[in-house]
Amino acid sequence: MNPKISAYKIIRHNFNTAVKHLGYDEETALLLQTPFREMQVNFPVRLDNGKLKVFTGYRVQHNGARGPFKGGIRFSPIVDLDEVRALAEAMSWKTAIVNVPFGGGKGGVNCDPRQLSQRELQSIARTYASRINQILGAYRDIPAPDMGTNAQVMTWIMDEYSKRNGYTPAVITGKPVELGGSKGREQATGRGVMILTKALAKDYQTDVRDLKVIVQGFGNVGSNAAKLLAQEGAIIVGLSDVEGAIYNDKGLNLNAVLEHVKKTRTVVGFPDAEQVSGEAILEKPCDVLVPAAIEGVLTEENAPRVKAKFIVEGANLPTTPEADAIFEKNGVHLVPDVLANAGGVTVSYFEWVQNLQQLSWDEDEINQRLEKQLLTAYRDITAVMKERNVSMRIAAYILGISRVHRAEELRGV
Ligand code: GLU
Numbered sequence: 515m516n517p518k519i520s521a522y523k524i525i526r527h528n529f530n531t532a533v534k535h536l537g538y539d540e541e542t543a544l545l546l547q548t549p550f551r552e553m554q555v556n557f558p559v560r561l562d563n564g565k566l567k568v569f570t571g572y573r574v575q576h577n578g579a580r581g582p583f584k585g586g587i588r589f590s591p592i593v594d595l596d597e598v599r600a601l602a603e604a605m606s607w608k609t610a611i612v613n614v615p616f617g618g619g620k621g622g623v624n625c626d627p628r629q630l631s632q633r634e635l636q637s638i639a640r641t642y643a644s645r646i647n648q649i650l651g652a653y654r655d656i657p658a659p660d661m662g663t664n665a666q667v668m669t670w671i672m673d674e675y676s677k678r679n680g681y682t683p684a685v686i687t688g689k690p691v692e693l694g695g696s697k698g699r700e701q702a703t704g705r706g707v708m709i710l711t712k713a714l715a716k717d718y719q720t721d722v723r724d725l726k727v728i729v730q731g732f733g734n735v736g737s738n739a740a741k742l743l744a745q746e747g748a749i750i751v752g753l754s755d756v757e758g759a760i761y762n763d764k765g766l767n768l769n770a771v772l773e774h775v776k777k778t779r780t781v782v783g784f785p786d787a788e789q790v791s792g793e794a795i796l797e798k799p800c801d802v803l804v805p806a807a808i809e810g811v812l813t814e815e816n817a818p819r820v821k822a823k824f825i826v827e828g829a830n831l832p833t834t835p836e837a838d839a840i841f842e843k844n845g846v847h848l849v850p851d852v853l854a855n856a857g858g859v860t861v862s863y864f865e866w867v868q869n870l871q872q873l874s875w876d877e878d879e880i881n882q883r884l885e886k887q888l889l890t891a892y893r894d895i896t897a898v899m900k901e902r903n904v905s906m907r908i909a910a911y912i913l914g915i916s917r918v919h920r921a922e923e924l925r926g927v
Contacts, residue, residue: 706857
């Protein structure tokens with residue numbers, strides 16, 4: 515992330531714009547934006563080199579009016595309270611937009627998983643879980659994977675929680691399928707990006723097979739979005755990861771790229787492509803740009819040079835308000851993060867439901883339910899867009915915030 519760009523500033527701006535349209539008074543706005551609880555834990559972990567290191571972790575519970583707090587845990591070297599607070603709030607609006615019965619939360623540990631061994635990672639995950647144990651629960655706060663974490667990390671956290679509270683698979687989602695995870699959860703966020711790219715393209719009379727796509731970020735979200743879009747016939751022309759980026763106007767052979775990544779752990783150096791920088795890839799010619807990495811990558815500086823007609827936000831908060839204004843002026847159509855990447859939390863909801871009932875749905879059923887839930891949200895948002903003549907982002911925030919507000923009202927806060 516550009517260190518000058520605060521994720522919290524981005525979300526505050528989006529929230530304030532939506533609240534102005536909703537006409538809420540100052541007290542209501544204050545109530546809705548204030549996090550319920552913010553926990554910071556500092557804990558020592560013995561590293562493989564014998565040294566003791568103190569790590570700092572967070573769990574922010576933003577709003578729980580619509581249900582238990584829900585949201586991922588990220589392990590990343592830029593995690594801080596400002597970021598986790600912003601991402602927790604994004605989850606409150608996101609869960610309301612896709613209408614799953616959860617509130618918003620987020621967690622993180624400031625560490626660099628790429629520099630850590632499995633033993634060190636396990637130690638960090640378990641100690642962090644033990645420190646935040648008392649605020650978690652299947653009906654209280656349910657974490658999930660996010661940047662730098664995966665099904666294995668979820669398992670360690672579930673195990674730590676279960677040691678203290680009895681076996682509780684529903685306390686966390688994104689688990690391995692063998693341990694109560696849901697089929698389709700791993701691909702769900704990328705699948706959501708694909709579903710919404712198709713929905714947007716259809717609205718503009720475009721066939722997905724005519725779309726040239728650049729995906730920035732090749733983690734869980736980016737790689738699955740690229741695979742599923744390619745399966746639908748889209749032409750993947752650009753890919754990037756933390757090391758750099760590759761571009762081929764004729765289309766990249768995704769299977770060959772995946773083979774290359776397996777061997778070298780990066781897309782960089784893939785032979786049949788132009789090698790470009792992580793920044794330059796955002797400005798290369800394409801129809802669809804999928805930012806699927808970190809916050810604040812599309813700014814007033816690079817937005818004027820972005821060639822894409824469509825932007826589908828796989829990452830959380832990748833676009834600054836200034837860049838948004840430029841995209842609007844340039845006629846770029848954008849599906850905002852709070853809808854575009856909500857496939858993950860939607861299938862997390864399915865996982866939680868399956869855990870509570872001790873049953874397992876098949877993958878087709880999950881994918882069908884996911885598509886239905888996301889397309890309903892897409893329709894709800896486009897209705898608000900037309901009614902209020904606002905961008906899709908502001909329409910999504912209006913929808914999410916008003917649903918949370920209604921829940922607060924009904925509960926009598
Ligand atoms: N971390 C993901 C997100 O930002 C998924 C959250 C979840 O499944 O609870 O939406």
